[in-house]
Amino acid sequence: MNALEIRGLTKKFGDFVAVDNMNLNVREGEIFGFLGANGAGKSTTINMISSLLRTTKGEIDLLGKNIAKNIKFAKMNIGIVPQDLAIYENMNAYENVSFFAGLYGLRGALLKERTEEALDFVGLGDKQKSFPKNFSGGMKRRLNIACAIAHRPKLIIMDEPTVGIDPQSRNYILQSVKKLNQMGSTIIYTSHYMEEVEEICTRIAIVDHGKIIAEGTKEQLKTIITDTKEIWVGVKAEGELPLDSLKQIQGVTSVRFEEGVIKIHSKTEVNNLNRIIQQLIRDQAEIRSVEEQAPNLETVFLTLTGRNLRD
Amino acid sequence: MxxxxxxxxxxxxxxxxxxxxxxxxxxxxxxxxxxxxxxxxxxxSGATVGDMSLLYRNTASSPQLTQAWNEFSSVLEQQGVKLVAASASEDGKADVQDNQYSGYAEITDNGIRFYGSQRDSIESNIIQGMLSAFADRYNLAAAAMKENPTQAQTILAGASAQQSYVNESSLTAESQPxxxxxxxxxxxxxxxxxxxxxxxxxxxxxxxxxxxxxxxxxxxxxxxxxxxxxxxxxxxxxxxxxxxxxxxxxxxxxxxxxxxxxxxxxxxxxxxxxxxxxxxxxxxxxxxxxxxxxxxxxxxxxxxxxxxxxxxxxxxxxxxxxxxxxxxxxxxxxxxxxxxxxxxxxxxxxxxxxxxxxxxxxxxxxxxxxxxx
Incomplete structure (x- = not known):
């Protein structure tokens, strides 16, 4: 059964079409990666699923029920973890979770039980009386998640839940997402970190200009790319690197430099490795390693959208 | 809820x-x-009453008036009015103009003439009121004297005993913060x-x-x-x-x-x-x-x-x-x-x-x- 079914979804702001006739299915029990560069239409879609925005056209079904006609049902069964922290600094961790859970009709002993359960789940069980102003960035992110799950939603939408936190907290959150999924929740997960998506998502959709341009498992998506290869050249990063001259070489579609490695996308049918190395030698770059990478999600995304995920 | x-x-x-x-x-x-x-x-909104002083010159020849004035003077002094008899050469009106006294009174057989200070207007008005009360009472006594001298003595004696020439009636406005x-x-x-x-x-x-x-x-x-x-x-x-x-x-x-x-x-x-x-x-x-x-x-x-x-x-x-x-x-x-x-x-x-x-x-x-x- 589909947890979420989107048919012909369109959202216009004046003449601007933010979401353009989108069709999408998310199956129950999935961790569904929803990828798109800034302005691609991700947030608008999420806001329509969460009933924060009205649709211009199209239908959204949650667990088989149309959300426009069953708005309370939809809201009761969706938990949203916003990209920006949405907590009250003047209320302690327990009060924050308890307040939001209370809005979903939980009362008395059940409210207390679910609040404590949510805080324990995100590892803040011993910080119930502490105020968020005393929390680290990672702890605040975890509290942000606890506020969204105390009412046990069937569908949890996580909009970049790991932005700006340390690796340890990120790992904790990723494990929590997997655990929530194992406990029966369907997750829609957006992130600017492709490695996170590769690690936890069972299926992925790539959205661009308000449309789904690719959808499938990560293996399926990688097979889409047959005409692009990625060459990594490790260099000693001193002085100005000859990135512009590399872009002039036949077949090269993009060049970027990250952490001591020049990452070059090139057309598969053009054999240009020798020319790339010769150009680097001419530009007096100190080459340390050269390897051709198998296509990954980053390559897929870049090839399909012409942009990096973090753009 | x-x-x-x-x-x-x-x-x-x-x-x-x-x-x-x-x-x-x-x-x-x-x-x-x-x-x-x-x-x-x-x-x-209140006003402060300062020291009251009266310079006077008594040239009256009537013994009844002199006696009444003397009794009135002692009452005035008890009420806090300082009385100063003017010397023969003293210009009472000039002294009041110089703000040395609240008022100047000339007592003659024809009556009392009063000059009040414009600077100490409250004080001079009070003294003027007292003098008016005294003059009214004396005139009443003088009129009674012609008919019944005993009654005249009673009027003057009563006035001295009462020691009050100004009756205060307070009309309080609505109180304000x-x-x-x-x-x-x-x-x-x-x-x-x-x-x-x-x-x-x-x-x-x-x-x-x-x-x-x-x-x-x-x-x-x-x-x-x-x-x-x-x-x-x-x-x-x-x-x-x-x-x-x-x-x-x-x-x-x-x-x-x-x-x-x-x-x-x-x-x-x-x-x-x-x-x-x-x-x-x-x-x-x-x-x-x-x-x-x-x-x-x-x-x-x-x-x-x-x-x-x-x-x-x-x-x-x-x-x-x-x-x-x-x-x-x-x-x-x-x-x-x-x-x-x-x-x-x-x-x-x-x-x-x-x-x-x-x-x-x-x-x-x-x-x-x-x-x-």
């Missing part, structure tokens, strides 16, 4: 906002002290009106904290969110106002009268009005212009409402001040506290609730039209 939940959340969040709370309490309390102390004299009383009311209504700031932040605060998204995503109607927040922030601000009233009463001995339920009801509706204006402004004016409008409107309303200085009860300022909600509240509170006039509450209550209703309806309509809160 969600309305109560949201109202309680507002109470918690706002009461723990230490900086705002201190501002809401300390600002009126400090201003009350400064203005109430500095402007004490501006609120004093002193400086501390005035500023206790003015600062309290001003801080009640400052709730307009809380009102303007009511929805904007949720948006800034991103919690508006969570509230909108929850299965709670916009109406419940709106009502809960308005109730919560109104109660918080009203608690601040009550704290200011209690502080001014016990720390500054400000007079708040005896009709506390009515006074608090007026203040509560003023807070409600201010919150409503703030919420309405946050929908009518977007972003920074909303903040600017609130700040400017609050200051103008404070000034016109007499928060800093009493408004001239005549002229253009008086007319303009009627648009300030603080003026409505100040007038009502003053009449209730100092005249016991409970009827004065009705105009303020009616205006506060009416204007609050208009702004709340406007804000609710705008909120309903928006997709999220």
């Amino acid at each position: 969600n309305v109560i939940n949201i109202a309680l959340k507002e109470l918690k969040v706002n009461l723990r906002d230490f900086r705002t709370f201190v501002f809401m309490l300390a600002f009126p309390i400090v201003l009350m002290l400064i203005l109430g102390t500095a402007l004490t004299n501006a609120f004093t 002193g400086s501390m009383g005035y500023y206790a009311i003015a600062m309290t209504t001003m801080i009640a009106f400052y709730s307009v700031i809380s009102g303007s932040n009511l929805i904007r605060g949720e948006k800034t904290r991103n919690t508006a998204l969570r509230l909108s995503a929850a299965p709670v109607s916009k109406g419940s969110i709106f009502a809960g927040k308005v109730i919560g922030v109104t109660i918080v601000n009203f608690l601040c106002v009550v704290a200011v009233v209690l502080f001014s009463k016990f720390a500054y001995n400000a007079d708040w009268g005896t009709h506390y339920p009515t006074l608090l009801l007026i203040l509560f509706t003023e807070v409600l009005l201010a919150v409503s204006v703030g919420v309405g402004a946050s929908y009518l004016f977007k972003g920074e212009s909303s903040r600017s409008f609130v700040m400017i409107f609050t200051q103008i309303a404070s000034f016109l409402g007499g928060a800093y200085f009493p408004v001239d009860p005549k002229g253009v300022m008086n007319v303009l001040s009627n648009i300030s909600p603080m003026r409505w509240a100040n007038e009502a509170l003053t009449k209730i506290i100092y005249q016991g006039n409970l009827q004065a509450a009705w105009p303020a209550l009616g205006l506060n609730i009416g204007v609050a209703a208009v702004f709340l309806i406007v804000a609710a309509l705008f909120m309903r039209r928006q997709e999220a809160i």
